[in-house]
Amino acid sequence: MNSSHIFFYFNKFSINIFYFIFLFSIINFEVSLNLFSIFDHSPPSLISIIIFISIRKYLINYSNFILFILGLIYDIILGVNLGSNTILFLLIKHLTHYIQSSFSINNNNNDWFYFTGVFLTSFLIIFLINIFLNIVIPDFGPVLFHIGITLIFFPLILIFLNLINFLTNFLKK
């Protein structure tokens, strides 16, 4: 193994650590959003939005292992079955990559449409797994609220990120 390889792997490792800390902060922020009475049913899935946007817009490829570990941590914090959220994260990553390779047109309106597809598909799979495990159909109110609030938050976060991009570009000029 020559020095360029060592540097490459060290660089990869440090970037992954940074991603891990970033996503871990998002997870904890998402959990603490529950404290607001507006999110008394369930908070929006910020982590899904962030994973989608960072892959789609910033071409970040999160390591599967990082998403796996983060999913497990998220499951432990929420107290759900280990693996539920990990599957959700991995599915979101996988489906976003599929969209990335299949639909190259990068348009904000399309992004929202694609995110809806990605999130609904991933969430539905997890929802069905949970129904199968608990053998009970839960109240649909919080589920629909969770989906709705996530889909509402997606364009807001996108606008916010675009604004930051615009401002940084403007300041650079």
Add this chain to the structure above:
Amino acid sequence: MVSGKPSNKKSFRLGKSFNIILVFLCLILVFLGKFDLLAVRNTKAFLSDFLSPISIIFNKPVKGLVAVVEDVKSATYLRDENIRLKSEIRQLMVSNSKTESQELELLELRKILNVIPKENYKIITGRVVTSPGGVFANTVLINVGKKEGVIIGQPAISSLGLVGYVINVGLNTSRILLIIDVNSMIPSYLTDSNWPAVVQGQNGKLLKIKFLSSEAIPVKGEVLETSGHGGRLPPGINIGYLVKNFSGEYYVKPSVNFQKLTYVSIVTNFNSKNSITQNFNGFAPLQKPSTSDGFKGINSSGKRKLEDLKN
């Protein structure tokens, strides 16, 4: 991964197959979690202990923000709130004087009937570390654990009523399954009509009533308490009250506001196993408790108390 190394087909395939392996691993983990294996439970408890200080750190700024928002909200309704509180005080003063006389009467009657006194429960109170909520589970983590004598199955209460019961215990933290969770089923009874029922969480705000007799005529606003049936939970803890939905079905609205849970008490000296096998006599012991276990509203022969009185 953002890297300087160009991706090739081989690494892409490897990544894809690794992704599939991880998804399968997660599925296995999900099913293992459902079997409630000791190793999985202990790992979860250990990691909860480890992660709880981090959650507290992240919660702190948001909690501060929530407090500011609540303060601003309450300031706008200050005048209305003052008027409401004044009228509430007047009502409470009236009901307090009534309650005092009723309490004396109750004590006197208990003495006459030689009722076995209620056990005084030892409680240990902990602060809620993580907020409840989530689509798939409704649990909270509190900062008391094995060190303080908490064990799995112990009931968790607040000043308003039943919160849930302990499902996992670490050294310094315990996880409580809230009564609103879909996996929670609580044996209860309607306090006015004495009918027993089971209330089940739905992961929503209301609880479903199950196994309520078709003869029962529930009344809107009727309070439900734990019946103590099965011996898992102590009897007489307030659960909530009946509400009617648009289609005319009855649901239970929990008395506890799970969103505003800050402190939760664990009843540490309630041993469910002992209470079933040794001297469990239900909520209200009846005339012949020694021959069989009597529960609230049911006599020793298994018939309802009210029907006996009619006959």
